[in-house]
Amino acid sequence: MSSEIPALVADKISPRAKELLAKVTKFVEEECQPAEVILESQIPSDPSKRFLNSYPAIIDTLKAKAKKLGLWNLFLSNIHYREGVALSNLEYALIAEQLGRCPVASEAMNCSAPDTGNMETIAKYGNDAQKKQWLTPLLNGDIRSAFVMTERFVASSDARNINLDIKRDGNEYVLNGTKWWSSGAGDPRCKIYLVMGKTDAANPNPYKQQSVVLVPHNTPGITVERALSVFGYDDAPHGHCEVSFKNVRVPVSNILLGEGRGFEIIQGRLGPGRIHHCMRSIGVASVALELMLLRVNDPNRQTFGKPLSQHGTILEWIAKSRLEIDAGRLLVLNAADQIDRSDAKGALKNIAMAKIYVPSMALTVIDRAIQAHGAAGICQDFPLARMWASMRTLRLADGPDEVHMNQLGRLESKKVKELAETYKKRLARTEQLIQQMGITLKDHLELKAKF
Amino acid sequence: MSSEIPALVADKISPRAKELLAKVTKFVEEECQPAEVILESQIPSDPSKRFLNSYPAIIDTLKAKAKKLGLWNLFLSNIHYREGVALSNLEYALIAEQLGRCPVASEAMNCSAPDTGNMETIAKYGNDAQKKQWLTPLLNGDIRSAFVMTERFVASSDARNINLDIKRDGNEYVLNGTKWWSSGAGDPRCKIYLVMGKTDAANPNPYKQQSVVLVPHNTPGITVERALSVFGYDDAPHGHCEVSFKNVRVPVSNILLGEGRGFEIIQGRLGPGRIHHCMRSIGVASVALELMLLRVNDPNRQTFGKPLSQHGTILEWIAKSRLEIDAGRLLVLNAADQIDRSDAKGALKNIAMAKIYVPSMALTVIDRAIQAHGAAGICQDFPLARMWASMRTLRLADGPDEVHMNQLGRLESKKVKELAETYKKRLARTEQLIQQMGITLKDHLELKAKF
Amino acid sequence: MSSEIPALVADKISPRAKELLAKVTKFVEEECQPAEVILESQIPSDPSKRFLNSYPAIIDTLKAKAKKLGLWNLFLSNIHYREGVALSNLEYALIAEQLGRCPVASEAMNCSAPDTGNMETIAKYGNDAQKKQWLTPLLNGDIRSAFVMTERFVASSDARNINLDIKRDGNEYVLNGTKWWSSGAGDPRCKIYLVMGKTDAANPNPYKQQSVVLVPHNTPGITVERALSVFGYDDAPHGHCEVSFKNVRVPVSNILLGEGRGFEIIQGRLGPGRIHHCMRSIGVASVALELMLLRVNDPNRQTFGKPLSQHGTILEWIAKSRLEIDAGRLLVLNAADQIDRSDAKGALKNIAMAKIYVPSMALTVIDRAIQAHGAAGICQDFPLARMWASMRTLRLADGPDEVHMNQLGRLESKKVKELAETYKKRLARTEQLIQQMGITLKDHLELKAKF
Amino acid sequence: MSSEIPALVADKISPRAKELLAKVTKFVEEECQPAEVILESQIPSDPSKRFLNSYPAIIDTLKAKAKKLGLWNLFLSNIHYREGVALSNLEYALIAEQLGRCPVASEAMNCSAPDTGNMETIAKYGNDAQKKQWLTPLLNGDIRSAFVMTERFVASSDARNINLDIKRDGNEYVLNGTKWWSSGAGDPRCKIYLVMGKTDAANPNPYKQQSVVLVPHNTPGITVERALSVFGYDDAPHGHCEVSFKNVRVPVSNILLGEGRGFEIIQGRLGPGRIHHCMRSIGVASVALELMLLRVNDPNRQTFGKPLSQHGTILEWIAKSRLEIDAGRLLVLNAADQIDRSDAKGALKNIAMAKIYVPSMALTVIDRAIQAHGAAGICQDFPLARMWASMRTLRLADGPDEVHMNQLGRLESKKVKELAETYKKRLARTEQLIQQMGITLKDHLELKAKF
Secondary structure, X not given: OOOOOOXXXXXXXXXXXXXXXXXXHHHHHHHHHHHHHHHHHOOOOOHHHXXXXXXXXXXXXXXXXXXXXXXOOOOOEOOOOOOOEOOOHHHHHHHHHHHHOOOOHHXXXXXXXXXXXXXXXXXXXXXXXHHHHHHHHHHHOOOEEEEEOOOOOOOOOOHHHOOOEEEEEOOEEEEEEEEEEEEOOOOOOEEEEEEEEEOOOOOOOOOOOEEEEEEEOOOOOEEEEEEEOEOOEOOOOOOEEEEEEEEEEEEHHHEOOOOOOHXXXXXXXXHHHHHHHXXXXXHHHHHHHHHHHHHHOOOOOEEOOEEHHHOHHHHHHHHHHHHHHHHHHHHHHHHHHHHHHOOOOOOHHHHHHHHHHHHHHHHHHHHHHHHHHHHHHHOOOOOHXXXXXXXXXXXXXXXXXXXXXXXXXXHHHOOHHHHHHHHHHHHHHHXXXXXXXXXXXXXXXXXXXXX | OOOOOOHHHHOOOOHHHXXXXXXXXXXXXXXXXXXXXXXXXXXXXXXHHOOOOOOOOHHHHHHHHHHHOOOOOOOOEOOOOOOOEOOOHHHHHHHHHHHHOOOOHHHHOOOOOOHHHHHHHHHHHOOHHHHHHHHHHHXXXXXXXXXXXXXXXXXXXXXXXXXXXXXXXXXXXXXXXXXXXXXXXXXXXXXXXXXXXXXXXXXXXXXOOEEEEEEEOOOOOEEEEEEEOEOOEOOOOOOEEEEEEEEEEEEHHHEOOXXXXXXXXXXXXXXXXXXXXXXXXXXXXXXXXXXXXXHHOOOOOEXXXXXXXXXXXXXXXXHHHHHHHHHHHHHHHHHHHHHHHOOOOOOHHHHHHHHHHHHHHHHHHHHHHHHHHHHHHXXXXXXXXXXXXXXXXXXXXXXXXXXHHHHHHHHHHOOHXXXXXXXXXXXHHHHHHHHHOOOOOOXXXXXXXXX | OOOOOOHHHHOOOOHHHHHHHHHHHHHHHHHHHHHHHHHHHOOOOOHHHOOOOOOOOHHHHHHHHHHHOOOOOOOOEOOOOOOOEOOOHHHHHHHHXXXXXOOOHHHHOOOOOOHHHXXXXXXXXXXXXXXXXXXXXXXXXXXXXXXXXOOOOOOOOOHHHOOOEEEEEOOEEEEEEEEEEEEOOOOOOEEEEEEEEEOXXXXXXXXXXXXXXXXXXXXXXXXXXXXXXXOOEOOOOOOEEEEEEEEEEEEHHHEOOOOOOHHHHHHHHHHHHHHHHHHHHHHHHHHHHHHHHHHHOOOOOEEOOEEHXXXXXXXXXXXXXXXXXXXXXXXXXXXXXXXXHOOOHHHHHHHHHHHHHHHHHHHHHHHHHHHHHHHHHHOOOOOHHHHHHHHHHOOOOOOOXXXXXXXXXXXXXXXXXXXXXXXXXXXXXXXXXXHHHOOOOOOHHHHHHOO | OOOOOOHHHHOOOOHHHHHHHHHHHHHHHHHHHHHHHHHHHOOOOOHHHOOOOOOOOHHHHHXXXXXXXXXXOOOOEOOXXXXXXXXXXXXXXXXXXXXXXXXXXXXXXXXXXXXXXXXXXXXXXXXXXXXXXXXXXXXXXXXXEEEEOOOOOOOOOOHHHOOOEEEEEOOEEEEEEEXXXXXXXXXOOEEEEEEEEEOXXXXXXXXXXXXXXXXXXXXXXXXXXXXXXXXXXXOOOOOEEEEEEEEXXXXXXXXXXXXXXXXXXXXXXXXXXXXXXHHHXXXXXXXXXXXXXXXXXXXXXXXXXXXXXXXXXXHHXXXXXXXXXXXXXXXXXXXXXXXXXXXXXXXXXXXXXHHHHHHHHHHHHHHXXXXXXXXHHHOOOOOHHHHHHHHXXXXXXXXXXXXXXXXXXXXXXXXHXXXXXXXXXXXXXXXXXHHHOOOOOOOHHHHHHOO
16 A cells, blocks of 8 residues: 655655655565565474574565665665665655565565664764674674663663673673563574673763673573563564573673763664654554454445444544544654754654654554454454554553653653743733723732733 | 744745744734733623623724734635735644634634634635625624524534525525524624525435525624523623524525535535634643643642652643644644645545544643643633633534544545455465465465455 | 432332432422522522622522421431431432432532531531531521632642631631632522631641631621632532631631641541532433433434434443443442441542542543534533533542542552562462472473562 | 452352352462462473363362362352352352452363353253253363354354354254354363354344254364464463364254244353453452552662652552452442342343443553553563453453443433433423413523423
């Protein structure tokens, strides 16, 4: 299905980007979506072989096709990255929406998380040696990567709590601790971990205690303990893994940016990545709405004398879903445009809004679609239940909704001082008017109360 | 407060429009808002003098100032109207947001409903004589007008039910029936009614039975029976009136567009008007959020040891309100832009979305602000309760939410045919792939089920 | 309409109470509801005569009838009050539901706020002289009263902030300060104020600073400054008043219970009163649902070819409203029963739940009814808009929802300690089982994590 | 944890039932919950061995213990069934709440779906031979059963659409068709299917076309095609199965009740079963709230300087969850009591309310608990994600919410006629009053409008 480009955006997409968008749309529709079931059939059902073992062969076919078509690494905007392609964040956002329509599309075009965020991070903060060793093969799609940050026994939503120990020992860092939700670490192609931990736990500034270190997956002392399931899905072979580090040693040159700069890195990497996630989620929600439309118009599914689509409630579900998807799309595109105009920092509020709004919205839309499908909606015959589970993680990943809500509330509250000034001036002007007009206000008392 | 122009919109506003917007913003802030309490003091408290009697003198002062500043009739876009100003609907939308911030601002700049819709209607469908007689004084702000359509004893949300009788008798039309919610008919300056009724009740096509006739307010047989209140507010002197017509005679030349063309007229007039309403509502919601911000940061209002703003729930209210207002603004601006690019018909879905989303959203934001103000929020000391009441009407005016929801659902459902085609092709492609790859799908059965 | 007594409650209502309930129901239906419009016609429309001037004569007629029928002071349960009638709180709750169906019914049977709470307070905390002087005429319905507590410039939802000054001067207390939302103070029959203020602002225990003093309405120094409106309604002649106290002197014998015991008093009086409010609100919501049922089944109100009641969305509104009203009724009745079994303190959580749930629920039900009525729902032709406004105050009166939510959350959290104990034992038992069975758990690690 | 018996219910539970409830509570807490992980470890991970193969051995241990304690078949009330135990539905409802706290508890006490409904069905409609053959071993817990009704290619929420073909051929019925969501058919102990299909598709009365036939699981022609997953969970070995019937022959004596009486059967079996489901769901939601309480009070999980429980939003989650669970419990208990007082038919509205309210409520509570747990909440380390998935099915099982909403709306609408009568009388009484009092109502017009 062609992307719905809102009126406000239409003129801001270059002809080249429009062409790319059309190619991506076609590629998703004609190559990726038909391959979904084949991909599923290529993942072993034997639980002992689902991770660190193989990956679906069709991925390589799709990647080769995408590369040939020039549909490769489109996420990396040359506005912010030397290695990037000539696409604005706004333009790529529309492409990401298409990618979201099919679980295999992002990887097919080398645009899948967490690689994208990791590539951005290395591109932004890595030195030339680091780039050569890890960014190049990642950009080529030869290897994959993991961002290894969250920990099980602390409240990771406040990143200051992260406390895997990174101790310097001569020319090496020694890592000890356990991580979980290391997404992608189950894939046999995952060769490099970006690991966050504490190099300076005693630093009085809690934002200076953390560092990020590049750790090859096969460094001695690393064990992938198990894969976590999301609702009942294990997302093999990608996987969300618990990984332990026991005296894992890497050369000090593997540090990214420098000691104590972990916070800088995680803050820098999140902006555009969140926008990508959000736009993919818009794509997911759109597919759910399409499935709902098809289902409720199925002539074989009449209840109480009329097709489901004739029931008023169902029409409302469709209307609300359309509305909510479109509102979400505009919020995300506006945030993407704001990033292009300033940077992720200047778009902090816009990104927070998109991050808060979109996953919940998508969950609502998918849930309506599930309800419209009846029991079929919750089983493996439709992608809806899996979509829902995957979307549910996004209300937690990169910080739970509540953290972003709090941040947004605080940012908005910064206006108070200026507001108070304005309202005071207004009151002064009113009093001036009252005197000029020589009138007496019966409720002068109330007037004062208003401010 | 300056308007928040979203990133997506910034480049689409001409320098001239930006200048106008700045002037409007300043005029609202410095002239209109300080005058609010004075205006209230100029409305008689004696119930027998609130309607068809006088209007607040300060209005004329403000109108004179606005005219001098060139802030006049900005609602009428020259994209669609010869008499209009050089502003796109998108540009005016941002101006309308500012107008919404203050109840007196729209009228001060001759941009208030129902005059705006009536002027658009006469400009679009009136002949030269009609324009000369009524459009000119309306554009000058010399008179006001009413749109007289809704009836009490039928379900007016289905306009085919409207049944005031309009019978031709020689060179005259004779009107008999009763209307209500004729907004503005309580104002002594209201000189002209646009009355909808049935000229041809027997027409088998229910959309050809209705006509719109221009009826001077003082035509014999017209009685303004009473004013309706809105949650206790009578909105004097404007008023929402019940008006009876007993053998009211007007020349046949007073018909607008022609007999049986009433539906055409009401459909034609609603698009941009709804956008204006929505953007004004965005302005209303923004003021409510500002008031909430000021209140919860009032250092004198600590509860349980901390200012209200430190309570997590309140921060969420602020965050959600900011988010919802911004989502609403984008939806409306996108609809306005779509009208500029095509016309109201091409923007049907976008207008419906804005019309559904914005009033409910504004009610939610205002309600949060009320709750944050405690009992002060529901009384006359703050504008919040009145805002809420006025916003509540918008979930019913121009059709209740449910009608628009239904329409939006039906419009979206038109995609089904194309969708079914696409999904069928996708399935065919999958089967082709399966054969090419010589694989057997264990769950081929499921594959089929997916479509 | 007869009260819907839930199955769980049926056997708990004595025959005498059932008979009373039937009589009340009949009296409300046949005497009170038909008198509503007459009552309205007996309130002067001239704003200067609406307060402290007259009250509707029909009230006295209704009171006389009610007294004769023995439908008098039913709110005062003899379980807790010597002066009370032989009705449990549970039984009276069903009666209060009926009272809520009609704005005039409570007063007609001498069961209206704030008199009920004030009578309970004096009955519970007053000495014999105080009872003789004020409780007797209140119980007779000869006078009315006000509870004068809330203040405008502090956050009254935290009652410790209340700070009207009460200074002892010899044998007198001298009151200085301003109050607002003194409900009932606008009625010419209101003869006695229960005023809360600070007698000991310097007390380190913030719960010991406050006292409640009985102040006759005509004590020199008292001025009723103005009436506050609720949305657009002024609730004349009852009124929600702003009242100032300037050197108002009362004998020290007018103190209730004793100096510094204000908190004790306000905490003691709220339990059953909240239950009454809630049950009346259930009655209000029931009327709204009835009006909705009548409206959507009006054969003259077809839209798009079918009566409103055939639209799926409307049926859902009816179903949800029925469900929500019934859930609310059960919550309130259960709280009332809990008060009967223990006392208000033992029912703290139940009362909080009722107080949080019911007003919001009623607002939702009324709002649906308004929407189903179209514009008719928001004007004076139906009681819905007024109901809504009056119900909206209950999300703030006696503390905003958020305060009760917070309290309920804290009460529930007290379980944590016992819970932790239980879960620990369970884990121990699991480990014992594992050993007994001689099995090895592959995911023993996860097992630990669960607790 | 002990069951929270609401005040309204306390006196309605017999001492014997209270003793049983206490024993059940203890058994669940001390035997069932500690065994959960052991049970999980006894289900093979190899996908080819999860169904029709084995079942966890610990189940038999638990069943033996429960039987010995007399905690057996408590679901079958002797109010309605000769074979039943001396417990009212209300009393059993409290027990079912405890069973819901642990996934293994219901089966341990032979109270698990779909066996319970099937036993009720055979007890109510089966003849002596059928009872002897199937009811006896089911009541003994020797075998299990499935209710085989839903079909994949029709909208089963309207049961008239069910169309598996049942043709009589001499002394046999021949079954042809495919079913799905046959819950329990994956268990190797499942020996008997209750199959619904059409024996008389041509009958003009669509409610007479269906019959229910008893079909032994190993009858030739039956194939269990596959197990459906629920959000990734396959619920092995129980399973939700797709089952095909190809020329499956059973003697005509296997029909239940008689040809064409299928509707009677499915309507008769649902009432108490829905109550059981609902009360178990209350138990599930209670566990989720407990887990949330434990998590947010975990001293190791501070964010931004305070434990999660100190964040206002979290306290609101706790308060709302407590409130919603308690409201749901009262709704269900009231419905159970209503069944005891009349029968399932007399409790139609109450059952519908419980069925609509409880699953959605439980989903909300669980979702809050998940959010409070962060990523831990969606994985296998806590039961929350699985609870959510399982609860989600209940918004569809036994008919989607929307069907029950519709039914409830229609039942409530039956009041309209009586209501209209009442309101008419009230109006007449008002007019009488007006005349008696000799007054003129200024707004007599409005008065009329009110009715």
